[in-house]
Amino acid sequence: SSLSVIGTWYVTAVIIIKYIWPDKELMPVEIPTSPSSWTAVFNAMPTICFGFQCHVSSVPVFNSMKQPEVKTWGAVVTAAMVIALFVYTGTGVCGFLTFGASVEQDVxxxxxxxxxPIALARAFIILCVLTSYPILHFCGRAVLEGLWLRYTGVTVEEDVVRERRRRLLQTVTWFLLTLLLALFIPDIGKVISVIGGLAACFIFVFPGLCLIQAKLSEIQETRAISWWAYVSYGVFMVTLGAFIFGQTTANAIFVDLTA
Incomplete structure (x- = not known):
């Protein structure tokens, strides 16, 4: 929603302003200029993949457009990615330059x-979560509903009454599970480190597989160089995503969760 976007802009603006004009209570800190090891570079990938994982909500956004056209939808996706890039970059860079290595997972x-101003920024974060939660919950509930209808072999029109009951049960269960996870896992950094590897699959592996399948399904007597280039690019994406998923997930299990 627009309120969520305004809230994220406010958080980024506050962090940038706090870096340019720091409070007197903040002491100068040491800023690391290089990673501790070469694998530490890949440890940031879960957070990056998690932040730019917009695939799930793209379908509801497309259906809610006044003119659901691919060209217009591409412009919306590009604008959203640019906004996310500036928000993440401004927040991450200025937050790290302000506190150095002692910065918290939640800046x-x-x-x-x-x-x-920081208290107001936290309130805006709560607003962002409240406005984005129903959209993501709708996507998850639609997947579960689709799997259930496919398993039972019943159409949506034939199962209206039961669908309402399942919708209520799924919503309450989903919310309670989210609440319990938030209460017992207060460090969101550990959560992102684990599920960020799965986000790499959404960003690299699945699109790469779709690209390979799309090119293999083309009926061509002679395959041009562009065909091989697309297939090679798809194989590269799948390989890169599998490597990031394996490395980051193993690191999250053996380092973050056991720490």
Whole structure:
């Protein structure tokens, strides 16, 4: 929603302003200029993949457009990615330059609790979660509903009454599970480190497989160089995504979860 976008802009603006004009209570910190090891570079991939994982909500966004056309939808996706890039870059860079290696997983937690602009930024984060949660929940519920109808062999029109009951049950169960996970796993960094590897599959592996399948399904007597280039690019995406998934997931299990 528009309120969610405004909220993220406000959070980014506050962090940038706090870096340019820091509070007197903030002491100068040491800023690491190089990773501790070469594998540490890939440890940032789960967060990056998790942040740019917009595939799930793309279908509802397309269906809610006044003119659902591929060209217009491409412009919307590009604009969303550009906004996300500036928001993530501004927040991450300025937050890291402000607190250095001591920065918290949630950068807002590094600031004093009595800071009014930061408190307002935290309120905007809550607003962002509240406005984006129904969209993502709708996507998950639609997947579960589709699997159930396919398993039972019943159409949507024939199962209207039961669909309403399942919708209520799924919504309550989904919300309670989310609440329990939030209560017992307060460090969101560990969650992102685990499921960020799965996000790499959404960004690299699945699109690469779709590209390979799309090119293999083409009926051509002679395959041009462009055909081989697309297939090679698809294989590269699948390989890169599999490597990121394996490396980051193994690192999250053996380092983050056992720490």
């Amino acid at each position: 807002l937690m590094s600031y004093p609790s009595n800071d009014i």
